[in-house]
Amino acid sequence: MNAPFEGIGASVRRKEDLRFISGNGHYTDDINRPGQLHAVIKRSDRPHAKILSIDTAAAQAAPGVVAVFTGADTAGLGSIPCGWQIHNKDGSPMAEPRHPVLAEGFVRHVGDPIAVVIADTKQHAKDAAELLAIDLEELPAVATVTAATAPGAYLVHEGAAGNLCYDWHLGDKAATEAAFASAAKIVKLDLENNRLIPNAMEPRAALGDFDASSGDYTLYTTSQNPHVIRLLMGAFVLGLPEHRLRVVAPDVGGGFGSKIYHYAEEAIVTWAAGKLKRPVKWTADRSESFMSDAHGRDHVSTAELALDAQGKFLGLKVHTLANMGAYLSTFATAVPTYLYATLLAGTYTTPVIYVEVKAVFTNTVPVDAYRGAGRPEATFLLERLVDVAAQETGLDRVEIRRKNFIPRDAFPYQTPVALQYDSGDYFATLDAALKTADWAGFPARRAAAAAKGKLRGIGISTYLEACGIAPSKVVGSLGARAGLYEVANIRVHPTGSVTVFTGTHSHGQGHETTMAQLVTDQLGVPFSQVDVVHGDTSKIPFGMGTYGSRSLAVGGSAMVKAMDKIILKGRKIAAHLLEADIDDIEFKDGKFTVAGTDRAKTFGEIALTAYVPHNYPIEELEPGLDETAFYDPKNFTYPGGCHICEVEIDPDTGVTKVINFTAVDDVGRVVNPMIVEGQVQGGVAQGIGQALLENAVYDENGQLLSGSFMDYTMPRADNLPNFSVATENTMCTHNPLGSKGCGEVGAIGSPPAVINAVVDALRDYGVRHINMPASPEKLWSIINAGRPAMAAE
Amino acid sequence: MPQVTLTVNGKAASVEVEGRTLLVEVLRDKLGLTGTHVGCDTSQCGACVVHVDGKAIKSCTTLAWQVDGSTVTTIEGLAAADGTLHPMQEAFREYHALQCGFCTPGMVMSAIDLVTTHPDGLTEQQIRDGLEGNICRCTGYHNIVKAIAAAWPVMHGRGTLAAAAE
Ligand code: FES
Numbered sequence: 001m002n003a004p005f006e007g008i009g010a011s012v013r014r015k016e017d018l019r020f021i022s023g024n025g026h027y028t029d030d031i032n033r034p035g036q037l038h039a040v041i042k043r044s045d046r047p048h049a050k051i052l053s054i055d056t057a058a059a060q061a062a063p064g065v066v067a068v069f070t071g072a073d074t075a076g077l078g079s080i081p082c083g084w085q086i087h088n089k090d091g092s093p094m095a096e097p098r099h100p101v102l103a104e105g106f107v108r109h110v111g112d113p114i115a116v117v118i119a120d121t122k123q124h125a126k127d128a129a130e131l132l133a134i135d136l137e138e139l140p141a142v143a144t145v146t147a148a149t150a151p152g153a154y155l156v157h158e159g160a161a162g163n164l165c166y167d168w169h170l171g172d173k174a175a176t177e178a179a180f181a182s183a184a185k186i187v188k189l190d191l192e193n194n195r196l197i198p199n200a201m202e203p204r205a206a207l208g209d210f211d212a213s214s215g216d217y218t219l220y221t222t223s224q225n226p227h228v229i230r231l232l233m234g235a236f237v238l239g240l241p242e243h244r245l246r247v248v249a250p251d252v253g254g255g256f257g258s259k260i261y262h263y264a265e266e267a268i269v270t271w272a273a274g275k276l277k278r279p280v281k282w283t284a285d286r287s288e289s290f291m292s293d294a295h296g297r298d299h300v301s302t303a304e305l306a307l308d309a310q311g312k313f314l315g316l317k318v319h320t321l322a323n324m325g326a327y328l329s330t331f332a333t334a335v336p337t338y339l340y341a342t343l344l345a346g347t348y349t350t351p352v353i354y355v356e357v358k359a360v361f362t363n364t365v366p367v368d369a370y371r372g373a374g375r376p377e378a379t380f381l382l383e384r385l386v387d388v389a390a391q392e393t394g395l396d397r398v399e400i401r402r403k404n405f406i407p408r409d410a411f412p413y414q415t416p417v418a419l420q421y422d423s424g425d426y427f428a429t430l431d432a433a434l435k436t437a438d439w440a441g442f443p444a445r446r447a448a449a450a451a452k453g454k455l456r457g458i459g460i461s462t463y464l465e466a467c468g469i470a471p472s473k474v475v476g477s478l479g480a481r482a483g484l485y486e487v488a489n490i491r492v493h494p495t496g497s498v499t500v501f502t503g504t505h506s507h508g509q510g511h512e513t514t515m516a517q518l519v520t521d522q523l524g525v526p527f528s529q530v531d532v533v534h535g536d537t538s539k540i541p542f543g544m545g546t547y548g549s550r551s552l553a554v555g556g557s558a559m560v561k562a563m564d565k566i567i568l569k570g571r572k573i574a575a576h577l578l579e580a581d582i583d584d585i586e587f588k589d590g591k592f593t594v595a596g597t598d599r600a601k602t603f604g605e606i607a608l609t610a611y612v613p614h615n616y617p618i619e620e621l622e623p624g625l626d627e628t629a630f631y632d633p634k635n636f637t638y639p640g641g642c643h644i645c646e647v648e649i650d651p652d653t654g655v656t657k658v659i660n661f662t663a664v665d666d667v668g669r670v671v672n673p674m675i676v677e678g679q680v681q682g683g684v685a686q687g688i689g690q691a692l693l694e695n696a697v698y699d700e701n702g703q704l705l706s707g708s709f710m711d712y713t714m715p716r717a718d719n720l721p722n723f724s725v726a727t728e729n730t731m732c733t734h735n736p737l738g739s740k741g742c743g744e745v746g747a748i749g750s751p752p753a754v755i756n757a758v759v760d761a762l763r764d765y766g767v768r769h770i771n772m773p774a775s776p777e778k779l780w781s782i783i784n785a786g787r788p789a790m791a792a793e
Numbered sequence: 794m795p796q797v798t799l800t801v802n803g804k805a806a807s808v809e810v811e812g813r814t815l816l817v818e819v820l821r822d823k824l825g826l827t828g829t830h831v832g833c834d835t836s837q838c839g840a841c842v843v844h845v846d847g848k849a850i851k852s853c854t855t856l857a858w859q860v861d862g863s864t865v866t867t868i869e870g871l872a873a874a875d876g877t878l879h880p881m882q883e884a885f886r887e888y889h890a891l892q893c894g895f896c897t898p899g900m901v902m903s904a905i906d907l908v909t910t911h912p913d914g915l916t917e918q919q920i921r922d923g924l925e926g927n928i929c930r931c932t933g934y935h936n937i938v939k940a941i942a943a944a945w946p947v948m949h950g951r952g953t954l955a956a957a958a959e
């Protein structure tokens with residue numbers, strides 16, 4: 001019987017599922033250490049205030065309390081660092097105010113940590129936290145970028161004039177102005193990208209442990225990148241030597257970006273464990289997650305597109321205010337610059353582009369990357385603008401896109417905003433999506449819906465994004481304070497089974513399966529004999545973790561490189577055993593064969609020989625079969641595609657129902673189609689959530705109004721349709737797998753498709769644009785303000 | 794402190810609780826059954842769903858003393874003694890109805906209740922409506938809905954998972 005095909009291209013069922021479906025997952029809060037204490041954090045309920053006094057006496061004396069710490073105790077610790085330094089237009093560095101572990105003198109957003117109470121049980125710590133007497137003097141607060149940049153706005157940080165973090169630009173201003181001067185038509189759109197709260201279902205947690213005998217620290221944390229946390233926390237905040245600090249990110253219940261960053265709580269529990277010589281655990285309540293996990297998006301932009309008389313795009317001008325929140329989160333500054341402005345060419349040949357971005361401090365939770373990070377903001381702006389341009393030039397929405405697409409034969413394609421796309425075929429994804437969604441048949445469906453008193457609309461988005469941010473040298477020159485390579489260690493055991501140690505991290509993506517398939521494919525080792533290890537700095541080489549859809553394109557490529565080394569060494573061993581020249585040894589289907597003969601050694605035999613080197617070329621070759629490769633990509637990868645959304649709005653309630661959603665994406669080589677489809681479905685659900693349901697709302701004083709699942713609308717099963725998901729792939733040309741990444745495409749491509757559909761449904765009401773979310777209230781007001789006189793009644 | 798006696802996954806358990814102790818705290822902290830998760834503090838997400846006397850309930854909003862004397866089944870208690878998975882567990886794996894796995898225990902427990910309480914059939918809309926109390930951030934629900942539909946005939950003795958996949 002043939003073994004089932006489990007290599008690249010097979011929808012192998014996931015290895016990790018067995019533990020998750022049986023309740024044997026091992027998430028951070030599931031871990032308990034002997035003698036463990038519990039930390040509860042007292043947070044500011046004010047958006048902006050001066051701390052006049054903190055009286056901890058009653059809390060200290062409460063039952064079970066071991067310690068209470070405030071900013072006075074942690075003032076000697078380093079600032080929580082920002083990982084990317086942006087420079088202003090004039091070349092000066094961005095404003096980078098201190099981000100203390102516990103508030104020092106001031107609180108700057110609702111949720112800012114003021115004190116930590118540590119007790120024998122969580123309940124005791126909670127009870128005692130209620131006894132803290134904190135005297136705050138409220139200060140004026142700014143909640144929005146508009147309020148924060150108004151003349152005379154109260155400052156979030158003394159040192160950041162005008163509440164500006166930076167004032168940055170990209171592109172050729174003069175050439176863009178010239179293009180606008182010669183344009184036949186200019187289309188202008190003001191738009192907002194709504195603020196979101198990531199809400200991975202597992203709340204953040206951290207458990208610090210200190211081993212008094214060795215002096216070593218261990219931090220268990222809900223992280224997407226344990227090595228990055230070890231470096232940031234160890235070197236910058238706590239001043240702990242890296243070799244004394246182990247960071248473990250075990251099973252992590254979703255991240256979507258929000259678990260990339262180094263958070264204060266990680267430093268607090270690790271530091272406190274050292275001070276108290278006992279393990280200290282903190283687990284967020286969901287209410288805490290709402291006010292302490294980095295939020296996403298929150299842009300206010302003006303976009304202008306210049307077109308010639310035929311509808312060709314001549315130039316694009318964009319001005320964006322990006323909300324940073326009260327402090328700079330780890331990658332916050334890179335999101336509205338190198339992950340946003342550089343994407344504004346999209347799938348189009350727009351020859352000149354000029355983008356200005358001001359990053360603004362406000363009295364809100366820090367804002368950082370959330371699934372897509374910058375690219376959804378760019379895509380929403382561009383794909384809305386193109387639809388408005390179609391409407392105002394009278395061109396068909398599909399035709400205006402086709403007319404401006406980068407031609408198939410133009411790759412590699414250099415955009416005017418720094419990126420060079422290596423491959424893509426936007427016509428192929430468009431055509432496939434139009435067919436699947438039956439775009440041509442839409443008028444009939446619209447008429448049928450109208451007959452039932454419903455408003456149907458269809459919307460399209462032809463997007464492009466960039467994944468696997470790299471190369472290290474380039475990102476370094478742009479201000480990144482880290483490298484962006486990835487590492488893999490392939491350990492072949494004497495019996496021929498394999499353990500992969502990857503520097504990426506899986507928090508739902510299924511790496512344990514996909515990466516095992518790579519090994520099965522390249523080395524011919526059965527899937528069941530491959531295990532993938534990630535998330536523990538004591539086991540894996542220094543890796544950069546998972547975000548930006550990088551794991552397969554960068555981490556998988558590192559694996560391929562390491563396996564190339566395994567094969568090369570295996571060929572040398574085989575040549576010795578088979579008494580042949582190395583150049584005559586071929587490796588295929590798990591066998592080393594002398595070309596043109598049937599003389600062969602299996603992979604298992606070679607592995608055993610490597611570890612039992614009795615008959616072995618020991619003079620030239622070290623024993624063992626264990627190889628590591630670090631892979632630094634030459635370029636980003638460029639997934640793209642076409643999303644089409646069909647909606648029906650009930651004019652009586654303003655409720656939008658998504659009837660059909662079609663996604664045809666180009667993600668490069670697909671290793672496990674089942675997993676890719678799952679990633680796209682999940683991403684689209686978040687995109688529909690952003691477009692129709694989700695919104696982080698602050699009142700004008702900076703109070704967070706959407707602070708629980710009661711107020712923040714998470715997409716539920718009855719809000720979503722079945723999705724039609726397919727791929728139409730071109731290969732990445734510069735990595736060995738050809739893979740581009742699929743984790744974010746769903747969340748990037750979908751929001752404008754949804755809003756374009758909603759606007760289309762409301763075309764009789766004179767609607768030009770709707771900011772997200774297109775809530776029932778918003779739509780009902782539009783419909784009822786302008787109900788056409790002939791409304792069927 | 795008062796004592797609460799439960800039968801959890803077939804085993805008798807007697808634990809000391811405070812008046813405010815939640816069932817989920819008993820399961821996770823006292824009995825070490827960490828398969829049941831806590832995803833919120835407003836009884837919205839369903840990560841904590843277990844069966845009490847055969848019915849799905851949210852263990853994050855149930856006080857331990859309220860269920861004194863009850864029989865509790867958690868995700869850890871679903872598989873047969875020989876390790877054979879419950880059809881709903883099988884279906885979740887077969888249909889890729891989980892990604893990070895955090896919502897999964899609660900989702901599976903709710904799904905079993907949904908199928909059990911609909912012996913005459915279960916439409917896609919009924920499944921979607923029935924999952925009102927469970928949030929998944931990863932999957933977009935598409936595959937969860939498929940998995941539950943596929944488990945229905947198996948649980949009601951009217952087919953196999955393989956047949957459902959056809
Ligand atoms: S933990 Fe969210 S409903 Fe119980």
Ligand code: FES
Nearest residue numbers: 892896929930931
């Ligand atoms: S699988 Fe991650 S929340 Fe459902």
